Amino acid sequence: xxxxxxxxxxxxxxxxxxxxxxxxxxxxxxxxxxxxxxxxxxxxxxxxxxxxxxxxxxxxxxxxxxxxxxxxxxxxxxxxxxxxxxxxxxxxxxxxxxxxxxxxxxxxxxxxxxxxxxxxxxxxxxxxxxxxxxxxxxxxxxxxxxxxxxxxxxxxxxxxxxxxxxxxxxxxxxxxxxxxxxxxxxxxxxxxxxxxxxxxxxxxxxxxxxxxxxxxxxxxxxxxxxxxxxxxxxxxxxxxxxxxxxxxxxxxxxxxxxxxxxxxxxxxxxxxxxxxxxxxxxxxxxxxxxxxxxxxxxxxxxxxxxxxxxxxxxxxxxxxxxxxxxxxxxxxxxxxxxxxxxxxxxxxxxxxxxxxxxxxxxxxxxxxxxxxxxxxxxxxxxxxxxxxxxxxxxxxxxxxxxxxxxxxxxxxxxxxxxxxxxxxxxxxxxxxxxxxxxxxxxxxxxxxxxxxxxxxxxxxxxxxxxxxxxxxxxxxxxxxxx
Amino acid sequence: xxxxxxxxxxxxxxxxxxxxxxxxxxxxxxxxxxxxxxxxxxxxxxxxxxxxxxxxxxxxxxxxxxxxxxxxxxxxxxxxxxxxxxxxxxxxxxxxxxxxxxxxxxxxxxxxxxxxxxxxxxxxxxxxxxxxxxxxxxxxxxxxxxxxxxxxxxxxxxxxxxxxxxxxxxxxxxxxxxxxxxxxxxxxxxxxxxxxxxxxxxxxxxxxxxxxxxxxxxxxxxxxxxxxxxxxxxxxxxxxxxxxxxxxxx
Numbered sequence: 071x072x073x074x075x076x077x078x079x080x081x082x083x084x085x086x087x088x089x090x091x092x093x094x095x096x097x098x099x100x101x102x103x104x105x106x107x108x109x110x111x112x113x114x115x116x117x118x119x120x121x122x123x124x125x126x127x128x129x130x131x132x133x134x135x136x137x138x139x140x141x142x143x144x145x146x147x148x149x150x151x152x153x154x155x156x157x158x159x160x161x162x163x164x165x166x167x168x169x170x171x172x173x174x175x176x177x178x179x180x181x182x183x184x185x186x187x188x189x190x191x192x193x194x195x196x197x198x199x200x201x202x203x204x205x206x207x208x209x210x211x212x213x214x215x216x217x218x219x220x221x222x223x224x225x226x227x228x229x230x231x232x233x234x235x236x237x238x239x240x241x242x243x244x245x246x247x248x249x250x251x252x253x254x255x256x257x258x259x260x261x262x263x264x265x266x267x268x269x270x271x272x273x274x275x276x277x278x279x280x281x282x283x284x285x286x287x288x289x290x291x292x293x294x295x296x297x298x299x300x301x302x303x304x305x306x307x308x309x310x311x312x313x314x315x316x317x318x319x320x321x322x323x324x325x326x327x328x329x330x331x332x333x334x335x336x337x338x339x340x341x342x343x344x345x346x347x348x349x350x351x352x353x354x355x356x357x358x359x360x361x362x363x364x365x366x367x368x369x370x371x372x373x374x375x376x377x378x379x380x381x382x383x384x385x386x387x388x389x390x391x392x393x394x395x396x397x398x399x400x401x402x403x404x405x406x407x408x409x410x411x412x413x414x415x416x417x418x419x420x421x422x423x424x425x426x427x428x429x430x431x432x433x434x435x436x437x438x439x440x441x442x443x444x445x446x447x448x449x450x451x452x453x454x455x456x457x458x459x460x461x462x463x464x465x466x467x468x469x470x471x472x473x474x475x476x477x478x479x480x481x482x483x484x485x486x487x488x489x490x491x492x493x494x495x496x497x498x499x500x501x502x503x504x505x506x507x508x509x510x511x512x513x514x515x516x517x518x519x520x521x522x523x524x525x526x527x528x529x530x531x532x533x534x535x536x537x538x539x540x541x542x543x544x545x546x547x548x549x550x551x552x
Numbered sequence: 553x554x555x556x557x558x559x560x561x562x563x564x565x566x567x568x569x570x571x572x573x574x575x576x577x578x579x580x581x582x583x584x585x586x587x588x589x590x591x592x593x594x595x596x597x598x599x600x601x602x603x604x605x606x607x608x609x610x611x612x613x614x615x616x617x618x619x620x621x622x623x624x625x626x627x628x629x630x631x632x633x634x635x636x637x638x639x640x641x642x643x644x645x646x647x648x649x650x651x652x653x654x655x656x657x658x659x660x661x662x663x664x665x666x667x668x669x670x671x672x673x674x675x676x677x678x679x680x681x682x683x684x685x686x687x688x689x690x691x692x693x694x695x696x697x698x699x700x701x702x703x704x705x706x707x708x709x710x711x712x713x714x715x716x717x718x719x720x721x722x723x724x725x726x727x728x729x730x731x732x733x734x735x736x737x738x739x740x741x742x743x744x745x746x747x748x749x750x751x752x753x754x755x756x757x758x759x760x761x762x763x764x765x766x767x768x769x770x771x772x773x774x775x776x777x778x779x780x781x782x783x784x785x786x787x788x789x790x791x792x793x794x795x796x797x798x799x800x801x802x
Contacts, residue, residue, distance in 0.1 A: 499603065504640040507600050508654035508710065509628035509661065518653065522644030522693070 099156040105129065107155050108257055114156065115226050115260075118233055121240075128246035128256035135250045141413040142442045142474060143382050145355060148320060155258045155291075214274060220304075221266040222277055225293050228264035235266055239297055243326040243363045243390070251322040252359040255291045259324070262293035267302040267333070276532055278307040292323040298333035300366060305336040307535060321380075323358045331366030331393065338531050340539055342379035342546075350409025350438070353381025360387035361417075364396035364425075372399035373416070374530040376539045378546040381410060386444065388417035391425035391453075398427040401527040403539075405520075405546045406439030406471070415445035415476075420453035420486070429460040432524045435471035436547055442474040447488060449481040456486040464494045465523055467516075467547070517544025553578050553615050553749050554599075554718055560609035561598050568594045570774035571610065576718070579746040583760055583785070584753045586771035587793040592753045593637055595771070596722040599751075600634040601627050614718065629661030633716030635707040637723040637753075642694035647706065650694045651676060655713055679712050683739050700727030708739045719743070720751045725759035737762030757789040770796055 099107060108129055112122040137147070215222055221232060229236055246256035267273050298304050308325075321343065329335050337360075346353025356379075362371035373387040383406075389398030400416035418427035427447065435441040447458045464473035475492050497519055505515035521528060521540045528536045554576040561569040569591050576582055586592050598605050599612065601624035612619040619627060642650065655675075656666040667675060680687055685705055695703050704724055711719055721740070725733055740763045744750070752765060760768075760782065768785050770778040770793070778784065778796050788796070 498640075500640050501642055503600075503602055503624055504636065504642070505650075505654075506624035507628050507634050507636075508650070508714070509625055509657035510653050511625050511657065512623075514653065514657070515625075518645055518650070519642060522642055525644035 099154050101152050101154050103129075103150055103153070103155055103258070111156055111258060111260065115229070117229055120233075120237055121229060124241065124246070125257050128253050129258075131247055132250070132253035132257055135253060138250050141384055141444070142440065142476075143384055143411045143413050145382055145411075148355075150254070153320065156260060211275065218271050218274060219268040220271060220273055221264065223264055225259070225262040225264050225295070228295075232264070232266070235297065236264070236295070239295055239326065239328055241326075243328060243361050244324050244359050249359060251357045252324050255293060255322050255324045255359070259291040259293040262295075262323070264294075265296040265304060265306065267298045267304045269299045270301045271299075272302065273304040276305045276307055290321045292321075294323070294325040295328075296326070296335060296337070297328045298330060298335050298369075300331040300333060302330075303334045305532065306338070307532065308337065308339040309341050319353075319355055321354055321356045321358070323360075325358070325360040325387075327362030327371055329362065329364050329366060329369035329371050329396075332368045333366060334370040334372075335362060336372045337362070337374070337387075338535060339373075339375040339377070340531075340535060340542065341375065341377045341383070342542060344381075345379050345408065345410050345546075346381040348408050350381070353410070354379065355382045356380035356384065357382075358385040360385060361390065362388070362398070363390045364393050364398060364422075366396070367393040367422075368395045368397075369393050370397040370399075372397075372401070372530070374399075374401040374527065375403070375414075376527070376531070376542065377402070377404045377412060377414060378542055380412075383410075383412040383414055386415050386417055388419070389427065390419045390421065391427065391456075392421045393425075394422040395424045395426075396422055397425070399530075400427075400429045400431070401530045402431045403434070403524045403527045403543070404432070404441055404443075405434045405543060406436070406441045407546055408437040408439060410437075410439045412440070413442045413444055415443045417446040418448070418458055420447075420449045420456040420458070420483075422453060424455040424457075425453055426456070427458045429458070429462075430526050431460075431462045432527055433462070433464045433473050434467070434520055434523070434543075434547070435464070435473050436467035438470045440472050440474075442476065444476040444478075446478040447480070449483045449486045449488070451482045453483050454485050456483060458486075458488045460488075460490045461526075462490075462492040463523070464492075465520070466494065466496050513544060513548060516547050517541075520544070520547060555613040556610070557613075558610035559595075559598070559607070559612060561594065561605050561607050563594075563605050567608070568605070568774055569598065572771075572774075572776060574769065574776065576749045576751065578717075578749055579744075580767065581744065581750045581752065581763065581765045583765035583768045583782075584751060584771055585755070585757075585768060585785070585788060585793075588755070590771040591774040592755075592771050593722055594774075596634055596637075596720045596751070596753055599627075599720055600624055600632060625657070628716075629658055631658075631717030633711055633714055633719045635704075635711055635719065635721040635724050637726070639695045639698075639703040639707055641696045641698075643696050645694050646690070647692055647694050648673070648676065648690040651690070651710065651713060654710065658714055676709075676713060679709060682742070683709055683712065684735050685709055701729065701732050704728055705732065705736065708736050712739055712743060715743075717747065718749045718751075720753065722753045723755065724752070725754055725756065733759070734762060757785045760785045772796065 108125050112125060244252050246253050265277060296306060327335050327337060343354035343356060364371055371389045377383050387400055391398050398418050402414060404412045404414050406412045415431060416429050429445055431443045433441040433443055443462045447460060449456045460477060462475050466473055473494060477490055479488055481488060501519055502515050505518060506512060520543050528539060531539055556572055556574040559569055559572040584592050607620050652672050659666055677687060683705060695706060704727060728736060765782055768780055768782060769776045
C-alpha cells in the first residue's frame with residue numbers, strides 16, 4: 071500500500087472488520103512464529119484465558135513434533151518462520167477496482183459455472199458493496215435460525231458468546247496433540263465457524279459458510295466446530311465451486327463434529343482452491359484434519375467431498391463410532407490434473423456395538439497428477455456386529471498420471487463384517503467416440519462420463535451443490551483428453 | 553450428398569481400405585455387404601471420424617464439404633449418424649440425459665433453441681412408443697446391462713430422435729430376434745425420406761427383406777468388388793461371398 075493512501079484505507083478498513091472484537095488497528099504480522107505471536111493473536115481477539123492457555127500448550131507440543139513424511143505427496147520443505155500468522159483483511163485500496171482488473175482465466179471459469187456478476191465480484195475480492203448484500207441475506211437467515219435456537223456464527227463470536235460450549239467441545243475430537251498440522255492450527259487459528267443445534271431441532275436450512283458474515287477473512291488456519299445435540303439434524307456446506315482468490319499457500323484447517331444421541335450431521339465440501347498453473351507452479355497446500363465423533367446411540371455423521379482444487383490435498387475426514395448403532399459415511403470425489411497431488415481417504419473407528427460405516431471413494435487422475443486413496447477401517451474388540459463397506463474406484467486419463475490405493479483394515483472383533491472393493495479403469499476412447507458421434511463436444515463428453523463415474527458420490531450432495539459440482543468436474547478436467 | 557473417391561485408410565500402419573468409390577444421393581438406401589474382415593465396419597467408423605483410423609488417400613465429400621478434417625462431434629452436428637455395431641456402455645449416465653444432451657447439441661449446431669426437460673420427455677416418449685420401446689429404457693444407464701437386442705433398439709431410438717441427414721447403420725440386425733427385427737426395420741423405413749441418405753452395413757441378406765435397398769455393394773479386402781441392385785443380395789444368399797471372391801481372383 072502506498073503511503074498517501076494509508077489514512078483513507080485505515081478509515082475504510084472498518085467496514086471489513088466484522089467479527090473482530092478489538093480496537094487494535096488491524097494489521098498484518100511480520101512473518102515468524104513464537105509464543106509472542108500467539109499471545110498477540112489471542113489479545114487481538116480479546117480471548118478468554120482458557121483459550122490462550124490451550125493455544126500455548128498446543129504450540130509447546132507442536133515444537134516437539136517432526137513434520138510428517140508418511141504420505142505420498144511431495145513438496146518443498148515449509149519454513150514456518152517465513153509465514154505471517156495474522157493478516158488483516160484486505161483494504162479497499164488493495165483490492166481490484168473492477169472485474170477488468172481480475173485475471174481473465176478466473177473470469178472465464180466463473181462464466182462457465184454461471185456465477186452472477188455480483189457474486190463474481192465478491193469472489194474475486196473486488197472492492198464493492200457486494201459484501202453488504204450477503205450481510206442482509208445472512209441477517210434474514212440468522213433470525214430464522216435464532217427462532218429454532220440454532221447457533222451459527224464465526225468462531226471468534228462463539229468464543230465470546232458461548233465460551234462454555236467452546237470449552238466443553240474444542241479439541242475434544244481433534245486434540246491438539248493429534249498431528250503436526252492440527253497442533254499448528256490449535257496454536258495459531260484465527261477464525262472459523264461454530265454451529266450448535268439444540269436438542270430435538272431439525273435445522274431448517276442448509277448451513278453454508280457462504281452466508282456467514284465475515285466468511286472471507288477466516289484465513290489460512292480455519293477452525294470449525296459443529297455440535298448436534300440429542301435428536302437433532304444439520305446439513306452443513308463448506309466452500310464453493312468457484313475458485314477463490316487467496317494469497318496464502320498453506321492451509322491447515324481443523325474441523326470437529328460432535329453428534330450426540332440420535333443426531334445426524336451431514337457435512338459437504340466442495341474444495342476448489344487454486345491448483346497451481348499447468349507446470350505445477352504455485353497452488354494451495356491443503357492439509358486438513360477433519361474428524362467427527364458419533365458419541366450418542368444411533369447418531370450419524372456423513373462426509374461428502376468433491377476435491378478438485380489445491381496443488382496438494384491431504385485430508386482424511388474420519389468418524390469415531392462410539393455410540394451403539396451409530397453410522398459413519400464418507401463419499402469422496404478427488405480430481406487431480408496437471409501436477410496436482412491428492413492423498414485423501416477416510417478413517418472409520420468402530421468402538422460401539424452394531425456400528426456401521428460406508429466409504430465410497432472415486433479418484434480421477436489426469437495430466438501428470440498423483441491421486442491416492444488412503445483409508446483405515448478399525449474394528450475394536452467391543453464393536454460386536456460392526457460392519458464396513460468400502461469401495462474405491464480410480465479412473466485414469468492419459469498415461470502420465472498415477473492412482474494408488476492404500477486400504478488399512480484392522481479387525482479385532484470376530485463378529486464383524488468388512489467388505490472392500492476396488493477398481494481402476496481408463497476413460498476409454500470408445501466411450502468418448504460414442505458421445506462425440508452423438509454430437510456431444512469432447513469436453514462435455516468427458517464431463518458426462520466422469521460425472522457418471524462419480525454418481526454415487528454426487529447424489530449425496532444437496533441438489534444445487536451437485537449441479538455445480540458436476541460442472542466443476544468438467545472444468546477441472548479441461549484439456550485432459552484429446 | 554456423399555461422395556467417396558478412392559478412399560484409402562489404415563490402422564496402426566496396416567492398410568484396411570484400399571480405394572473405395574461410392575456415391576450416395578439423398579433419398580437412397582445403400583446396403584454394404586461382405587464377409588467378415590472385408591472392411592465394412594471400418595468404412596462406417598471412418599465416415600464417423602473414429603480417431604484410431606488414418607485416412608491415407610482419396611476424399612470424402614459430404615454435402616459439398618470435405619469430411620476428413622472434421623472432428624467426430626462436428627460430423628454428428630452436420631448430420632452424420634452412426635448406429636454402432638457394438639454400442640458403448642456409459643456407467644452412471646442415465647439414457648434420457650444422454651439423449652437430451654445429444655439432441656440439444658445437434659439442435660444447437662443447427663441454430664435451434666434447446667429443448668427443455670418437459671418438452672424433451674414428451675418428444676422422446678413418443679419415439680419410444682413408435683419403436684415399441686419400454687419407457688424404463690430411458691432411466692437405465694446408457695447401454696449398461698442392456699441385452700444385445702436392447703442395445704440395437706437404443707441405437708435406432710437415437711437415429712429416430714436425431715433425424716440425421718446421413719445415417720450409417722452398422723450391423724443393426726445382428727443380435728435381434730425376428731420380432732425385434734421387424735420393429736426396427738419399421739423404424740428405419742419410417743425414416744426413409746427424399747432428403748435422407750442411409751447406408752446399411754450387414755453381413756446377412758435378412759435385414760434387406762424388411763428394408764429394401766436401392767443399391768447393394770459387396771466389399772472384400774478393403775475394396776468394393778461388385779455393385780448392383782437389390783437382386784444381388786439374393787444371388788449372394790444363394791452362392792455365398794466366395795463366389796465373388798473367386799471371380800475376383802480369376
